Structures are given as structure tokens and as C-alpha cells.
Amino acid sequence: xxxxxxxxxxxxxxxxxxTAACGYRGAGIDDYMDGTGLSRPTxxxxxxxLRSQGFLRNGPIRGxxxxxxxxxxxxxxxxxxxxxxxxxxxxxxSLAQRLGDSFYLFARDGIHAVCLEVQNGEYPxxxxxxxxxxxxxxxxxxxxxxLMAYLEPAERRTILQHSQAQxxxxxxxxxxxxxxxxxxxxxxxxxxxxEGSQLPEYGGLAVPILDHSGHPLGALSCSLLKSRxxxxxxxxxxxxxxxxxxxxxxxxHSLLYLE
Amino acid sequence: xxxxxxxxxxxxxxxxxxTAACGYRGAGIDDYMDGTGLSRPTxxxxxxxLRSQGFLRNGPIRGxxxxxxxxxxxxxxxxxxxxxxxxxxxxxxSLAQRLGDSFYLFARDGIHAVCLEVQNGEYPxxxxxxxxxxxxxxxxxxxxxxLMAYLEPAERRTILQHSQAQxxxxxxxxxxxxxxxxxxxxxxxxxxxxEGSQLPEYGGLAVPILDHSGHPLGALSCSLLKSRxxxxxxxxxxxxxxxxxxxxxxxxHSLLYLE
DNA sequence: CGACAACTTCTCAATAAGTGAGACGAATTT
DNA sequence: AAATTCGTCTCACTTATTGAGAAGTTGTCG
Numbered sequence: 001x002x003x004x005x006x007x008x009x010x011x012x013x014x015x016x017x018x019t020a021a022c023g024y025r026g027a028g029i030d031d032y033m034d035g036t037g038l039s040r041p042t043x044x045x046x047x048x049x050l051r052s053q054g055f056l057r058n059g060p061i062r063g064x065x066x067x068x069x070x071x072x073x074x075x076x077x078x079x080x081x082x083x084x085x086x087x088x089x090x091x092x093x094s095l096a097q098r099l100g101d102s103f104y105l106f107a108r109d110g111i112h113a114v115c116l117e118v119q120n121g122e123y124p125x126x127x128x129x130x131x132x133x134x135x136x137x138x139x140x141x142x143x144x145x146x147l148m149a150y151l152e153p154a155e156r157r158t159i160l161q162h163s164q165a166q167x168x169x170x171x172x173x174x175x176x177x178x179x180x181x182x183x184x185x186x187x188x189x190x191x192x193x194x195e196g197s198q199l200p201e202y203g204g205l206a207v208p209i210l211d212h213s214g215h216p217l218g219a220l221s222c223s224l225l226k227s228r229x230x231x232x233x234x235x236x237x238x239x240x241x242x243x244x245x246x247x248x249x250x251x252x253h254s255l256l257y258l259e
Numbered sequence: 260x261x262x263x264x265x266x267x268x269x270x271x272x273x274x275x276x277x278t279a280a281c282g283y284r285g286a287g288i289d290d291y292m293d294g295t296g297l298s299r300p301t302x303x304x305x306x307x308x309l310r311s312q313g314f315l316r317n318g319p320i321r322g323x324x325x326x327x328x329x330x331x332x333x334x335x336x337x338x339x340x341x342x343x344x345x346x347x348x349x350x351x352x353s354l355a356q357r358l359g360d361s362f363y364l365f366a367r368d369g370i371h372a373v374c375l376e377v378q379n380g381e382y383p384x385x386x387x388x389x390x391x392x393x394x395x396x397x398x399x400x401x402x403x404x405x406l407m408a409y410l411e412p413a414e415r416r417t418i419l420q421h422s423q424a425q426x427x428x429x430x431x432x433x434x435x436x437x438x439x440x441x442x443x444x445x446x447x448x449x450x451x452x453x454e455g456s457q458l459p460e461y462g463g464l465a466v467p468i469l470d471h472s473g474h475p476l477g478a479l480s481c482s483l484l485k486s487r488x489x490x491x492x493x494x495x496x497x498x499x500x501x502x503x504x505x506x507x508x509x510x511x512h513s514l515l516y517l518e
Numbered sequence: 519c520g521a522c523a524a525c526t527t528c529t530c531a532a533t534a535a536g537t538g539a540g541a542c543g544a545a546t547t548t
Numbered sequence: 549a550a551a552t553t554c555g556t557c558t559c560a561c562t563t564a565t566t567g568a569g570a571a572g573t574t575g576t577c578g
Contacts, residue, residue, distance in 0.1 A: 003308070005307050006304060007536095008564090009308040024340060029554075039537070040538090040555090045556095046268065052264060053269070059340065062553085063554055072338045072373065072392040074279055075338075076334060076391045077330075081283060097356060109328045116331070120349070133331040304565085306526095307526090
């Protein structure tokens with residue numbers, strides 16, 4: 001089954017993925033050869049090219065390669081679609097400082113939700129995503145719900161069908177659970193962390209970020225310790241998140257209007 | 260003059276750069292064709308490949324492409340060499356919250372200093388780098404000084420020779436200025452923002468992050484409003500940064516030791 | 519709702535580009 | 549100083565990529 005596009009491209013990307021998989025110690029030539037089936041000279045040729053473009057670099061260990069800083073530059077831009085990330089950053093920070101919980105910005109990426117930005121508060125929490133760039137299948141987590149709720153019903157169904165097996169086996173979430181939470185969001189304007197999930201000691205909230213025509217640009221989400229979830233605190237957090245989402249859209253709109 | 264490595268690779272990277280250059284509105288097929296000289300089908304083939312790998316995506320506007328979220332994932336890793344970024348993140352946050360100024364993590368990237376992480380405080384400041392991924396030539400800014408000071412003298416000289424013309428013309432910094440600041444750092448253990456720079460209303464400090472054998476892993480840097488720079492505040496900030504740098508190395512070391 | 523205009527993919531022969539085997543040079547380590 | 553690991557080079561080969569143009573899609577506007 002041929003990959004779309006030139007194979008050199010696909011191979012180069014494989015090399016990047018392999019490098020990423022090897023983490024901070026870097027990948028060696030054998031990792032690349034085993035991982036791709038390329039001959040040594042070819043692997044080196046590609047490595048050389050990637051290095052010269054700044055996509056790979058030589059780490060502290062000889063013969064091992066690390067991801068290059070050009071990826072950092074591009075990655076920073078990639079996460080800033082519509083300028084959403086820049087808008088969210090200071091607001092997430094202020095939420096985290098003021099309320100102590102951890103706050104996230106999510107966007108949709110095909111059948112996944114991708115985390116564009118995190119700001120942890122002073123109370124440590126866990127989450128399905130480890131950090132910026134983390135992805136979960138749509139349906140997992142409160143942010144996913146907020147992202148899915150405003151898609152076309154047909155599209156939503158397609159996505160759920162495509163991933164419900166994985167949702168069930170990896171996260172013990174049924175399609176019906178997801179539908180129920182979406183209904184909850186439509187009724188109350190926010191999404192809760194799903195009960196019985198794999199992170200029992202945390203709760204969560206999420207609100208969608210909708211543009212003026214009702215399309216979802218992203219979602220703000222937070223995760224908080226169950227022990228801190230009094231009614232008042234929840235209400236406070238929710239209010240603050242709604243305000244933040246509203247302000248972001250307003251500011252985005254005025255920015256677009258200016259140019 | 261031929262680029263090293265397969266040309267397909269180079270072209271693909273060009274497409275990414277072009278996409279990045281077009282910002283959040285995305286790049287269209289004409290941008291790509293004009294920018295690379297490729298024929299239309301070829302450009303589309305590459306685009307398809309890049310999209311299928313998650314390096315590009317279709318934005319809100321038809322016929323325009325944006326950087327894909329896979330870059331976000333790789334970028335997040337790329338900035339985390341030796342796990343430095345993960346170590347720095349919470350510390351930068353706490354510094355920013357506690358002291359109100361803006362703090363940065365830098366690493367060396369060839370002849371540049373690259374910003375791996377930013378945490379802004381409540382007092383707004385400007386900086387040479389706009390955000391994560393930003394680069395300045397080594398020599399510009401206090402973080403650069405901290406990074407250069409612990410290189411081999413020969414290497415330092417090579418770098419300075421290579422970039423002194425640009426330093427002079429773009430930033431009005433002479434090689435001697437840089438040497439002086441490096442001497443200052445060796446004497447006092449920290450680097451100051453260079454006087455007479457292009458950002459007169461801000462001051463800065465930077466401390467190196469050195470591993471146990473004295474090699475520079477990176478630098479912590481801060482930028483603060485001149486109006487806030489009393490002697491006591493400077494001393495407080497400097498102390499806090501030194502502590503943070505020391506703690507990071509200690510924690511990194513214990514992490515490495517564990518595996 | 520139907521025609522238009524855009525973006526995108528396909529076909530096919532020509533050719534330029536990437537490929538692999540192995541030898542060679544360079545940089546470290548023991 | 550010898551040995552090992554890492555990176556590059558040469559060269560014949562052949563396969564994957566290319567470009568021109570046409571056909572197909574998809575969204576838009578009258």
C-alpha cells in the first residue's frame with residue numbers, strides 16, 4: 001500500500017518520528033535502518049538533509065541525532081492557528097494563578113483533540129495529555145466533548161463510529177456516554193469530566209470557543225482535584241472560563257476586523 | 260549550488276517554510292509555485308504527502324494550507340533536549356508569579372541562541388525574541404552571553420568572527436562589547452542586559468545552567484522594567500534564578516542517575 | 519437549483535533523481 | 549598506536565518523480 005506523495009518525503013518523516021520516539025538520548029543509525037529498511041548511505045543522505053535544514057541536530061552523544069530547533073519554530077506557529085494560542089496564553093495563566101487549577105487550550109485535529117497550550121496551577125493534577133502537542137481521540141475528556149458538540153451531526157456520527165472501538169477498549173467510554181455528555185453540554189453550556197474515567201481523583205470542566213457563526217474554534221478546559229471541587233469553586237471556575245472564552249472571541253474578531 | 264540531501268526533502272521543507280511565512284491565513288498553491296518553481300502537480304503531490312503525515316492541514320479557507328499539528332508534537336519534544344524544558348517550566352512559572360518579571364529558558368543552536376520557553380509575569384516587557392522558538396545571534400542579549408561564556412575560547416572566537424558584522428549592523432554590538440560582558444559574567448556569575456541596546460526601557464539578567472563538568476546546558480534569563488530595577492529587587496531576582504538553575508541541574512542529575 | 523469558477527487529482531511518456539554495495543576517510547575509544 | 553565506530557564517496561542501475569495537459573471535485577454565486 002503506497003503512501004501518498006513522494007516516498008522520500010515519507011521516509012524523511014519516518015526519520016523524524018523515529019528520532020522523536022528515541023527521546024532525549026537521540027536515535028542512532030541502526031535505529032533508522034531498522035525502523036525504515038533503508039540502506040546506510042541513503043539513511044545518512046536523508047539525515048544530512050534534515051540536519052542542514054535544522055530539523056535534526058547532533059546531540060551530546062556522537063552518532064545520535066535529536067530533533068532540531070527548526071521544529072520548535074514551526075511547532076510554535078502550528079499551535080497558533082487563527083492566533084488562538086496567543087490569545088489564550090495570558091488568559092490561561094491568569095486563570096491558573098487566580099484559581100489554582102490547571103487550564104488547557106484544545107483544538108480539533110481530525111478525529112483527535114490536540115492540546116495547544118497548558119498552564120498548570122499550584123495544585124498538581126494529572127490529565128490524559130501530558131503536555132503541549134498531546135492528542136486524545138475525540139470523545140475522551142471534557143474538552144473533546146466541547147469540540148464535538150458543535151460539529152455537524154453527520155460528521156459527529158462518522159467520527160464516533162470510526163473510533164468507538166478504541167474509546168471502549170482504551171478508555172471504557174461508550175458512544176452513548178459521549179452523546180449524553182454532548183446533550184449535557186447543549187443544555188448547560190459546559191462539559192464535565194466523565195465519571196468513571198481512568199483518572200478518578202480529578203474532575204474537569206470545559207467550555208467551547210465558538211466564533212460568531214457558531215463554529216468551534218477550540219475549547220478551554222480545566223482539571224481540578226476532586227478534593228477542591230466545592231459547588232462554589234466549580235461555579236467560580238466555570239464563570240471565569242466562560243468569560244475567558246468570550247473575551248478571546250471578541251478580541252479575535254476585533255483583530256480580524258482591523259486588517 | 261546543490262542542497263545537501265535529496266532535493267525532494269529540501270522542497271518539502273521549503274513548502275513548510277512558505278506555509279509558516281504566510282502565517283495564520285495559510286499559503287495557497289500559487290505561493291508554493293512562486294516560492295519553489297515547482298509545477299502544479301508536483302506541488303500538490305508534496306502537499307498531499309505533507310498533509311497525510313500531519314505536517315500540513317487544511318485551514319478554514321479552501322485552497323489554503325496551514326502548518327499541521329504533528330509539528331506541534333515534534334516541536335514540543337525538540338525543545339526538551341535533556342529534559343531541560345520540563346525541568347524549567349514550573350520554575351519559570353514560579354519565578355514569574357513570585358517576582359512579576361518575565362523569565363526565559365535559552366539553549367544554544369549553532370551560532371544562535373534559541374528560546375525554549377517563556378513565562379511572562381504581570382509586568383509586560385519586550386524582548387528580542389517574540390516567543391518560544393525565537394532565535395537571536397549569539398552575542399545579542401544577556402542569555403547569549405551566558406551561553407557563550409563557557410564555550411571553548413577558540414569556538415567563541417569563530418562564532419564572533421562569523422557574526423560580528425551582523426551584530427554590528429543589526430544590533431550595534433561590537434565584538435569587544437561581547438567580550439566585556441563575558442568577562443563580567445566570569446567575575447560576577449551572571450550577565451546583564453547590555454547598555455545602549457535597542458530596548459532601552461528594559462533591563463535583563465541571565466545565569467548559565469552548567470552541568471557537573473562545566474558545560475553549558477542552557478541559560479535562564481529574565482527581562483524586567485527599568486522602573487522596577489531597584490538594587491534589592493535585582494538581588495532578589497538574581498538569587499532566585501541562581502537557585503532555580505542549581506535545582507534544575509541537581510534534579511536532572513538525579514534523573515539521569517535513576518535509569 | 520444549475521452553471522460557473524476554484525481547487526485538486528489523474529494519465530503517460532521521458533528523464534532526472536534517488537538507490538545500494540562496497541570501498542574509503544575521519545573521528546574516537548581502549 | 550591499534551581498533552572500532554561513524555560518516556562519506558564512487559558508480560552503474562533502475563525506479564520513482566516529473567511536467568503538460570486534461571479530467572474530476574467541490575464550493576459559490578446568480
